[in-house]
Amino acid sequence: MTSPKLNIVLYAPEIPPNTGNIGRSCVALGAKLWLIEPLGFDLGEKAIRRSGMDYWKFLDLEVIPSWNVLVERIPQLNPWLFTKHGDKSHTDVVYREHDTLVFGSESSGLPEFVHQSYPDRHLRIPMNPEVRSINLATAAGIAMYEFNRQVPLVTI
Numbered sequence: 001m002t003s004p005k006l007n008i009v010l011y012a013p014e015i016p017p018n019t020g021n022i023g024r025s026c027v028a029l030g031a032k033l034w035l036i037e038p039l040g041f042d043l044g045e046k047a048i049r050r051s052g053m054d055y056w057k058f059l060d061l062e063v064i065p066s067w068n069v070l071v072e073r074i075p076q077l078n079p080w081l082f083t084k085h086g087d088k089s090h091t092d093v094v095y096r097e098h099d100t101l102v103f104g105s106e107s108s109g110l111p112e113f114v115h116q117s118y119p120d121r122h123l124r125i126p127m128n129p130e131v132r133s134i135n136l137a138t139a140a141g142i143a144m145y146e147f148n149r150q151v152p153l154v155t156i
């Protein structure tokens with residue numbers, strides 16, 4: 001099996017439509033989606049099927065029990081952690097093939113141990129200070145398509 005040119009990681013996602021929409025974007029770009037448990041939903045839920053539409057069957061998906069398993073499965077992880085506390089914009093870094101874009105859960109973000117493991121890999125998507133955060137699926141889409149702009153996975 002070949003290594004995907006882009007890995008998307010959702011750490012303990014909670015809202016099925018977000019994961020469904022991100023899965024659809026992964027199919028559109030040929031990215032692999034990794035879901036780290038616990039999940040806040042069952043993958044068979046109607047909401048995830050509706051947002052993923054009939055594309056879900058084409059999704060390269062792996063559900064794993066922990067961050068440590070992810071690190072074992074992707075030896076060249078090269079993660080970019082998306083957080084509202086990032087010190088660099090998502091457009092101010094150079095992405096490379098086989099990078100991993102990592103997003104935390106909707107309510108609590110990424111665990112502190114993940115942040116501490118990669119202190120120079122924190123990225124943010126610019127937004128006005130009145131907004132606490134943007135929707136997870138929106139953030140992932142913005143990040144994935146910036147990656148595609150720099151490292152073309154698909155073109156027009």
